[in-house]
Amino acid sequence: MKKIIKDASLLPYNTFGMDIKATVLAEYDTVNDLREILADPTIAALMQAERDKGNxxxxxxGSGSNLLFKGDYPGVVLHCLAKGIRMASTNDDSSANREGACRLEVKAGTLWDDVCAYCAEHGLYGPENLSLIPGETGAAAVQNIGAYGVEISDLIDEVKCWDVEEGKEHLFRGEEMGYGYRESRLKHAADKSRYIVTSVVLKVQKARKLHLEYAGIKRALGIENVSETDLLASDRPTLQEVRDAVIRIREGKLPDPKVIGNAGSFFKNPVVDNSVFEALLAQYPDMPHYVVDQEHTKIPAGWMIEQCGWKGKNLGRAGVYEKQSLVLVNRGGASPDEIVRLCRTIVDDVEAKFGIRIEPEVNLIG
Ligand SMILES: Cc1cc2nc3c(=O)[nH]c(=O)nc-3n(C[C@H](O)[C@H](O)[C@H](O)COP(=O)(O)OP(=O)(O)OC[C@H]3O[C@@H](n4cnc5c(N)ncnc54)[C@H](O)[C@@H]3O)c2cc1C
Incomplete structure (x- = not known):
């Protein structure tokens, strides 16, 4: 099944609530449908026109929960409709097999939280801390989504793609994906213009293995004072209890895009050299921070934005969410320009105060 819509409104396709248009929106189910779309003469001509402009x-x-179109899009927007989760075979040399895990193949258009719900129901450990992150599974593998001490790259065995240049399928093993903090090779132009994710193979564990290092999860489960040894010896919390706790925490602090337009964390948390971190800590002894490795420290961008006085403030109809300064929101009727203006003002203010230039996590398009 495929749908090609000309002059399509992308309002239902972005969580910022921007009513912008794409010259063509093409949705597909199977790889064959995708091939036919890419071979369509009108679509091929639009793609070439964008290439000629250097775009x-x-x-x-995916669900448009991590992007901001800065205006009408003069080209082709593609979207995968294929959904489904199936147990995949485990070949002898797959990393999943070596770790005693089982493999799930998930079609790119499957909502990521449906995967988390499926795993919790079937006693499969791994994705529970990533519950309720909006968006689709194909995008999750591109973005390397993460929360509460887990990243999807910890779970990825293979990413299956359609190679637009060669006109054939291509498989990346997890270790070939160039994963880092909210980072993968498919975020960069050379691969982004070439590969479309069609399905993702995850390795999940049947054996009980939880990630409860994040104090907020322990607090939500009422187990702050339980020792690691006691936790290991007990069968509580269950997988479903951890998933429910993560959902409660997220619902309490993040805005629901159905109610208030947003794209989650607008900025990445900067990772700085320890020399920079130590100089800042001398100036701001209460500065929160997380050790990344022996030479680098991560500083929460939300804290820096708050220190600049932006928490809960607005610039036009764009604003900074009152419960989490990392999130920019559409207060109602904001244009993409208003969000971009707020973003630039915050970036400049943070740089002026801390000497660090924070970068958007959200994909700015156009
Ligand atoms: C309220 C809220 C909370 C959030 N919390 C978190 C969080 O805790 N952790 C976190 O990491 N993120 C979080 N996000 C960000 C967002 O949910 C993730 O980045 C998510 O993976 C985006 O999925 P999507 O389907 O909406 O993708 P989109 O925003 O539509 O696209 C994201 C990127 O993926 C690419 N892409 C999409 N599908 C494919 C495909 N099939 N093949 C190739 N490229 C593709 C796009 O080109 C784009 O570069 C949050 C967002 C919101 C609104």
């Missing part, structure tokens, strides 16, 4: 030939979207 990506197309934009592939």
């Amino acid at each position: 990506l030939p197309f934009w592939h979207i």
Whole structure:
């Protein structure tokens, strides 16, 4: 099944609530449908026109929960409709097999939280801390989504793609994906213009293995004072209890895009050299921070934005969410320009105060 819509509104396809248009929106179910779309003469011509301007030939979207179109998009927007989760075979040399895990193949258009719900129901450990992150599984593998001490790259065995240049399928093993903090090779132009994720193979564990290092999860489960040894010896909390706790925490502090337009964390948390970190700590002894490795420390961008006085403030109809300064929100009717203006003002203010230039996590398109 495929749907090609000309002059399509992307309002239902972005969580910022921007009513912008794409010259063509093409949705597909199977890889064959995708091939036919890419071979369509009108679509091929639009893609070539974008290439000639030095742009990506197309934009592939998921649920639009981590992007901001800066205006109408003059090219082709692609979207995968294929959904489904199935147990995949485990070949002898797969990393999943070596770790005693089982493999799940998930079609790119499957909502990520449906995968987390499926795993909790079937007693499969791994994705529970990533519960309720909006968006689709194909995008999750591109973005390397993360929360509460877990990243999807910890779970990825393979990413199956359609290679637009060669016109054939291509498989990346997890270790070939160039994963880092909210980072993968598929975020960069050379691969982004070439590969479309069609399905993701996850390795999940049947044996009980929870990630409860994050104090907020322990607090939500009422187990702050239980020792690691006691936790290991007990069968509580259950997988479902951890998933429910993560959902409660997220619902308490993040805005629901159905109610208030947003794209989650707008900025990445900067990772700085320890020399920079130590100089800042001398100036701001209460500064929160997380050790990344022996030479680098991560500083929460939300804290820096708050120190600049932006928490809960607005610039026009764009604002900074009152419960989490990392999140920019559409207060109602904001244009993409208003969000971009707020973003730039915050970046400049943070740089002026801390000497660190924070970068958007959200994909700015156009
Ligand atoms: C309220 C809220 C909370 C959030 N919390 C978190 C969080 O805790 N942790 C976190 O990491 N993120 C979080 N996010 C960000 C967002 O949910 C993730 O980045 C998510 O993976 C985006 O999925 P999507 O389907 O909406 O992708 P989109 O925003 O549509 O696209 C994201 C990127 O993926 C690419 N892409 C999409 N599908 C494909 C495909 N099939 N093939 C190739 N490329 C593709 C797009 O081109 C784009 O570069 C949050 C967002 C919101 C709104």
